[in-house]
Amino acid sequence: MGDVFNQELLAASVRLATPLLLAALGGLVAWRAGVINLAMEGFMLIGALSAALGTMWLGDSPWLGLLASVAVSVVTAALLGLAMVYVGADQTVTGIAFNIFALGITSFTATLISRGSGGSGIQAPLVKNVSLPVLSDLPVVGDALFNQSPLTYFAILLAFALAIMLYRTGMGVTLRAAGEHARAADTAGIVVNRIRFWAFVFSCVCAGLAGAFLSIGYVGAFITNISQGRGYIAIAIIILGQWRPLGTLAAAAVFGLAQALAVRWTGDTLPIPNEAIQALPYVLALVVVALVGKAKGPAEEGRHYQRAA
């Protein structure tokens, strides 16, 4: 049993937690503003494909790939945000349908393009890991924690930045007000739907980057359905993290560890089946939902706001 719990496991957990954390942090911002973004799964796919294509077509530079992923996510999110926030299309229906659409259009595009390139698939060079000086030389955890993808560092910094933004700045108050009591926020001069729109776009960009991490930070190629439900996992992580950035960071670590254990736990060396380990975080999230119920979530979640009552 001892050989499973080692540095490798720690490093793998961090790697696997990265896309989950990125998506969850974005989703958290949208949720706090009053929009439940169920479309994150779809944006992960779109971000993953555009990052791989961007890298491939823009001179094998993964950084330009990331830029492409952000650009495509922003444009797509703006369209969807228009429909969901301003027109008020049902967030659940639109979000889920968008995921089906995204799965279809990314597989379609990837099939066409890889066929054009002689069936070699859509391969792209990886964003290189950055080893942080001094820290990566720490014993035991050094190499596992501080020799990671730049996106991993970005995600962790983002968690702290959002913690400060949400609770220590006027912008955070505005954002939370839009999600807790839209009418009151409106009366106080906050343009609720504009806040929600940008929060939604932000969450889609984060999900897109999470997808980009999968394709050009982890796998090294785009493959069909590369996200494998991670956009939905992000929802569970936000809940487990109690709609708070640092809580979300911790919850993402839990899911990352569970996934890493499952990957490395293929033999029958341990007494618990790896599926049980993987299912455990979801059960925890369900218990959290059952215990706190509605109490902790933003009051206006999922509701369309319209002025002039």
Added chain:
Amino acid sequence: MNAITQDPEIGAGGRSGMTGERVKGLAGKLTPVWAILLAFLVGAIPIAAAGVNPIDAYSTVIRGALGGPYELSVTVRFMIPLCLAGLAVAIPYRCGLFNIGAEGQLALGAVAALAVSLYVPAPPGLHVLLCLLAAGVAGALWGAVPGALLAFRHANEVITTIMLNFVALFALQYLVRVPWRSGEGLFPVSKDVPESARLAELGTTGNWHLGLFVALAAVAVAWVLVYRTRFGFSLKIMGHGLRAAHNVGISVKKMFILSMSVGGLFAGLAGSTELLGVQYNLSPLFNPGYGFDAIGIAILSRGNPLLVLVFAFVFGGLRAGVTLMQRVEGVPAAIGQVLIALPVIFLAVDAARQQYSRRRLRNG
């Protein structure tokens, strides 16, 4: 509005938005048929980008779906699980609940059916019935969980069903990988359903099997439930508003649990017909996303069981047709998912737009 959805007595605190608004909210001017046609029009763009004439591509889809007895049998083979899963979403939808959990309920239905087929010996006819029964019960129980969490803990059913899907899927993966595994292949596959528990094939050509009658019977039952019973009437009133439903004496909490259970039952049946009539064994790839297509079907049919059957046939035909289109025209079959998703998005946006202008009118 806040006061009503937050009312602990009614127990809809976890709902996102008011249920009545949601059901009415999705009835815009755009009819589902126009939405589908519009989707085909938009879908022509990527097909043309693939260098294929969209008219050729679509006529191949239609040929692949309806071109002959074999093609029709493939369409119906997909229609059966889509129809049952569509009912699983449609019933709760009538009272304003979103059952995103059809995926998980379907998986557990298949698991229960396989368990009974392997471990409960019975004579041929009875064996199938027992399997179907077990699948329905398993799906209903799994559906009751989010219903109860909503009723008693105000937990948003969209969120809880998503998580329950994962739990069910991992349960299926474990059972297939360890106790029920057959062979030593790299990819885990379960043991086969014994002959006595299979849904009989109909005819000699194609994919016809007895599951067709399970689906048709389910539509009939759902129709009676929805239009001819107190349960169905309660669903309808709840769809117009929880406060009104509460005031006329409907136990809203009980109905949350009941409607989700009935939904789960149909989803469980979807899993069992697919297992007992088509695949005969389970694997992690058992379900190609019927539960998500089902959401689209329920929205297009606006909760009407007969229309669920119709749109399940359409989507089933699409699944059958795009395969031929990929083979003959070289257009990737994934376009099928685009064609399934787009009409749903169009309907949602159109409905909201209609509501928006109505409110503008009312408010001057």
